[in-house]
Amino acid sequence: MTTLPTVSTDAAVMQPETWLISGARNRQPGEPLNVAPQLASNFYLPADRDYSRAKGTETSEALELLMGRLEAGRALAFSSGMAAAAAVLNRLPAGATLALPVDPYHGVKGLALEAEAQGRWNIQRIELDNTAAWISAAQTADLLWLETPENPLMTVADLPAICGANRRTGTLIAVDSTFATPMVQRPLDLGADIVMHSATKFIGGHSDLLAGLLIVRDDALFDEFTERRLLHGGTIGALEAFLATRGARTLALRMDKAQANATELAHRLDECSDVARVRFPGLPSHDTHANAAKFMVGWGAMMSFEVTGSAGRATAVCEQAQIINHATSLGGVESTMERRAAVAGQETIPPTLIRFSVGCEDVDDLWADLSQALEATRTR
Ligand SMILES: *Cc1c(COP(=O)(O)O)cnc(C)c1O
DSSP states (O other), rough: OOOOOOEOOOOOOOOOOHHHHHHHHOSSSTTSSSSOOOOOOBSSSSSSSSSSHEEEOOOHHHHHHHHHHHHSSSEESSSSSHHHHHHHHHHHHSTTTEEESSSOHHHHHHHHHHHHHHHHHEEEEOOOOHHHHHHHHTOSSSSSEEESSSSTTTTOOOOOHTTSSSSOOEEEEEEEEEEOTTOOHHHHHHHHSEEETTTTTTTTTTSSSOEEEEEEEEEEOOOOOOOHHHHHTOOHHHHHHHHHHHHHHHHHHHHHHHHHHHHHOOOHHOOOTTTEEOOTSSSSTTHHHHHHHOOOSSOOOOEEEESSOOOOHHHHHHOOOOSSSSSOOOOSSSOOOEEGGGGGTTTTTTEEEEEEEOOOOOOOHHHHHHHHHHHHTOOO
16 A cells, blocks of 8 residues: 655645644634635625635635645535536537446436437446556547446546556546545546545535535646536535535544444454445455555445345345434445445446445444344344
8 A cells, every 4th residue: 555645735744634624724813713604695896706606705715725735736616526527527528528437426427328318428438447448548538537436336446557547638537536535545646637526425524515526736627617617606605615624624533433444344244144245445355456455545434235135134224223324325424324226326236235334433333233233134
């Protein structure tokens, strides 16, 4: 495993966890430590900031500063992860070729299917672990959209090989890095052009907001996405930006705990006779563990596992759990799980597969909860 480089700031070089806590604050005597929610759409003229759909607010700029520096780029905050993803995808002109994983996040898949049906884009579908096909797509496609680790099978792309490959001039690589967070992987450092996060998940971390981020290093791309955000109306609100910043202060702490829990639980589930298969990038038996070991620092806190028995048992395990919440979203301090094949558009996922977002509870309490849920459903 590699170690991530430190984050440089104007003042000093500090570790990411330090920057998350100390960055993007007010610094003048008498000011509050935190940038307050600036609840405003309209500003007195003449002004650089005249209307908040254009450049957001002081509050969204604090979030952007905090998260952009974490990946040594410039961040733009959106009203959701999908608003951020749409800003990237919808810059593709008619006739463009988009290389996409076979089963990307369903919102991304929906946008691509629609554009394909209307004859606007050519979609090239590539299995995430087919590194050679991604490398050759870099010579032909206009945009490579990667999602790694991928929902819900936790496949990890060989990002260093794909992002480092020779490209046709103008081909861009975007990475949906939601499952990993900037604490686990930094695709821009590996050569990607655009990183997208659903900050709704681990970055916000408390299941109380919707937010998205794009992070880029190229100023022209940054300006283009700022314009797109303005035109699409995807700018983040000040309250969400405030909450996302507040959540992000503890991102490093939460990820440390959640990843340690996930790693321990993946090993325990892997040895459990009620479980047929565990998919977690940190398990040496995982299909794409070797890719993960190349560049991920820690393994993230997402996994999935297939229970023995019926699909009904998998649903019953989710319902029987008392501490782990039966819920679809992920990345909160609280653990959540759901049977994925029950989700619209995910019918091809193995029927007994449970996606598990591991939170920050005590690991033995989580294990006790899983054990009692598995035991109570053994007849299903
Ligand atoms: C949730 C999610 C999105 C979409 O983000 P929203 O904030 O829900 O709009 C995109 N990609 C992945 C991997 C996600 O988990």
